[in-house]
Amino acid sequence: MERLQKVIAHAGIASRRKAEELILEGKVSVNGSVVKELGVKVGASDKISVNGVPLEREQPVYFLLYKPRGVISSVSDDKGRKVVTDYFTHIEQRIYPVGRLDYDTSGALLLTNDGEFANLLMHPSSEIEKVYVAKIKGIPSKEKLKSLERGIRLEDGKTAPAKVKLMSFDKKAETAIVELIIHEGRNRQVRRMFEAIGHPVLKLKRERYGTLTLHGLNAGEAKELTPHEVKQLRVLAMKKKNK
Structure with missing residues (x-):
């Protein structure tokens, strides 16, 4: 019951x-x-x-998709573009994405038919870490990276403190690879943060969502989450709420 x-x-x-x-x-x-x-x-x-x-009652299902670039984080698109649910035509349940990744962003995206679970993860009080790896234009100074860590003033308010790591840079190409860890989920947030410090994103990938990584998956592939993985995400989402 x-x-x-x-x-x-x-x-x-x-x-x-x-x-x-x-x-x-x-x-x-x-x-x-x-x-x-x-x-x-x-x-x-x-x-x-x-x-x-x-009410059509379905068994709850949970999937992690390695979303490729050039795919819409939606269940349909009026322009006929490829959407994330196109990778789940074999699934009977009516699943939908938890949050979204931009059209040009690849990486970890959750899909489920569990509305309560989705709302729990997307709630502002949830502080689930999302790990992004960005290839950016130019080589950022230490001070600019520090400003990302402290929080950047955007048009919709200041971002929460983040974790930032310069992974590599190419002086000849004038590009850098930066890892950024945030727990917010604003629209195009990562791209806007880098634009704010004068280093536009050339390529962006979400490597990790909470405890989930893309290990073993290629772009366009998905895996069903285990009950333990689902429970881990619930615990992470509830941790801040219970403080």
């Missing part, structure tokens, strides 16, 4: 908080009866409807 709002969230209909609002508003029914109280638990055989539409 599971709480009704959790089942709705797992189905990808809404976040758990939104599911609770739907219940309190009388928009959810169980076995034909409207439920307006939180705390109701349901089993696998119970028939649930949200706004009059029967």
Whole structure:
């Protein structure tokens, strides 16, 4: 038996908080009866409807995709471009990406049909580390790298402190490879941070998401997460919330 709002969230209909609002508003029914109280638990055989539409209950699944460049982090694209779910045509469940990676950015991207899990990872209080490796134009000074560590003032506010490492540089080509570790997830954040210090990104890859790496995967390949890997991500996401 599971709480009704959790089942709705797992189905990808809404976040758990939104599911609770739907219940309190009388928009959810169980076995034909409207439920307006939180705390109701349901089993696998119970028939649930949200706004009059029967809920299709799926087993939660979790995948890590090595997203190639030139792919949209979405389930569809009105311009007909390739999307991340094109790599999962063999999967019956309706999965969707957790957050996004830019069209020109490659690397680790999670996909799931577990709405509660996705919202937990994307919540601002979650401080899951994301490790990026960027090839940038020019060779940044130590002071510029320090400014990234302290936080950069962007148009949507100052970034949180980050970890930065100059991995290599090419004086002849005037390029450098920099590792940047952040826990935020703003739109095009890494690219904007490097642009702010005068070193535009030429190529960008997310090497790690929390405890998950791309080890053993080639671009366009995916793997299903183990229960232990899912649990590790939940623990990381809840750590800040429980402080």
